Amino acid sequence: MTRVLIADDQALLRASFRMLVDHEPDLTVVGEAGTGAEAVALASELEPDVVLMDIRMPEMDGIEATLLLDGPRVLVLTTFDLDEYVFGALRAGASGFLLKDTPPAELLTAIRVVASGESLLSPTVTRRLISEFVRRPSSPVVRGLERLTEREKEVLLLIARGRSNAEIMAELHVSTGTVKTHIGNLLAKLHARDRAQLVIAAYESGLVR
Structure with missing residues (x-):
């Protein structure tokens, strides 16, 4: 059973993600966090396998929270397909980055992939990640x-x-x-x-x- 912690400042989205995840026989939601600081505290207490992490949250954003986590895999979900979020999240230790309009089946697959120790990026993110580093004049x-x-x-x-x-x-x-x-x-x-x-x-x- 893969244990999932949901971190998002919108209660309606947390409830939607919970219903989706808990419907799967091999996945279960162990907690919900409305802020980055709460996500870090709950991750330490509940020891989830995967954290679904929003980027924009009060008190502490998802990138800073990801940097502070030690143990769970982090799958970043955001409505903002911006370079600084992608690179920041991955450098902080996130194992995956998906947009919130990702189809439900793909999100569930992503949770399983990340939980298994692999990494996952949406195709658009992968293309832009590669083009960004190719474009840079120095490394x-x-x-x-x-x-x-x-x-x-x-x-x-x-x-x-x-x-x-x-x-x-x-x-x-x-x-x-x-x-x-x-x-x-x-x-x-x-x-x-x-x-x-x-x-x-x-x-x-x-x-x-």
């Missing part, structure tokens, strides 16, 4: 990049291009276990929380152009 130094092996760099490039584990396995002719080992090494060496942050690291480092 900051990514800590840990010099520690990567050539094979790990290959895997990082494929992750940045949106390849799944199965696709990486087929392209590099290696086993599933080997791919998982490489990804684990990348996460550790680049101090990344998940695949979303690996994508950011790949573009910020200049490995992908």
Whole structure:
């Protein structure tokens, strides 16, 4: 059973999300928060697996709240498809970013994907994330990049291009276990929380152009 905490300042939306999530046999809502500060406090108390996090909330916004969370995966839901929100949320440690007009079935799938340890971005967000880093004239130094092996760099490039584990396995002719080992090494060496942050690291480092 995947435990979900809903953080949104609109009570009607929280109720709608609760009804949607609680209808699924493998998902359950363990709490609701109306502010970012409340989300952080409840996450510590209730230990959810996934937090559905709004961006614009009183007292503390969703990006700052995400930065303070330690443990649960964060899926950001917002009506505002703005670059600063996307990049801020991902750098803070969010594992996914979706707009609130996402169809219900896709939202439920996203919760499961994020809970399983994967990352998820809406197609429009992914395209804009890539174009933004390609457009930037200079890239900051990514800590840990010099520690990567050539094979790990290959895997990082494929992750940045949106390849799944199965696709990486087929392209590099290696086993599933080997791919998982490489990804684990990348996460550790680049101090990344998940695949979303690996994508950011790949573009910020200049490995992908």
